[in-house]
Amino acid sequence: MNLKGRHLIDPNDFTIDELNSILDLAVDMKKDLSRYSNLCKGKILATLFYEPSTRTRLSFESAMLRMGGNVLGFADSTTSSASKGESLSDTIRVINGYADIAVIRHPKEGSAKLASEHSYISVINGGDGGHQHPTQTLTDLLTIKLYKDNIENLKVALCGDLKYGRTVHSLIKTLARYNNISFYLVSPNQLKLPEYIKENVKEKYNATIFETENLEDVINEVDILYMTRIQRERFFNEEDYLKLKNSYILTKDKISKSKENMLIMHPLPRVNEIDSSVDSDKRAVYFEQAHNGVFVRMALMAKLLGVV
């Protein structure tokens, strides 16, 4: 399936078949990494990170280096010309002459789309404010695929900050397109999923959505529990953050009656929403989920560069 030259800004930019072709390649890359070590020789990835990142930036860099390519970029807007007032559009136009593919993370929602409008090299959205994070979704899908074989007939609980949680937004929009997925949304009233996403998945894909403020209502029913962090950086007011930061804390006790094959996922970083005692539970897959990010980003870049 040819994806050469395409942008990935929103997970709905790709069809389910296109997403599955990336996941299939990622599975193969995970099995035999050495086979792909020269795939991107001579190619350069630009990492434009206007907002802090550990996993996304480093896994993109690792992915390109593992395929024999090179990486340039910045990890902080203060070390780029953005600090001199350069617009995002001008920066991406310049980067077009320096690299073959670019990943951008920016605090403003819609920023990656703006960048793609001014770019002839592929632009990948590495997170735009509280909007979308499509490559985290690819990572999540790969993890589900590896554990559950198929991405269908699943009860998925998403817990925490569903309002500003871009990983949740992208994941719901994508999973809603797969067969027979039910959503259990668990959040404080102030951090509920935005209406535009709820409408989108209900009207377009007829998705089943159940909402609650209590994790205990759903924890023993679901196949996947996707925990998220209450994000201090998305609040305008510190007091509001402090009121909500401890809304959900997952402990060993709470999962004692959950399904034995339930997956506990988290896009990371975590603060205190999953107690460290849960880490040793076989259902906790969040660290492997983070590792999968490298393979899926390798597959994505290889496809967008047209080298496979």
Add this chain to the structure above:
Amino acid sequence: MLEVTSINCGIVIDHINCGNGQKIFEKLNLGNVDFPVVLLMNVPSKKLGKKDIIKIENKIDLNLDMLGLIDSDITINIIENGNISKKMNVDIPKKVSGLFKCENPRCISNSDIYATPTFTLVNKNKNKIKYQCNYCDDFTYFNQR
């Protein structure tokens, strides 16, 4: 009743819902032109009960998207030699670019001059017209009444 003479060559914007006449007058910047213009407010109307009318003694360019956004009930009459040569209706525009701001303060279109706020119509209920931002996907609402 107050009488205003008809115009010879220009535009009449008719059937404006009361209160919207002034908004359109300001958007078309008609307070700063050197040709004759008139804004009639609260004129009796068979169709609307009361209405506003704008008469412009000149053929100016009109942004029909902007007019349809403010009031989709209006009729535009083009006048030539004292007679109506063309009649047009407007509709709530399906796509809008650069006419209003996104309500989401975190949207890139509120902070980058190259990101022209662009929207797609989602719901055309006149009491709560709903547009979706093409950048951040969030909803921005309008009320024509």
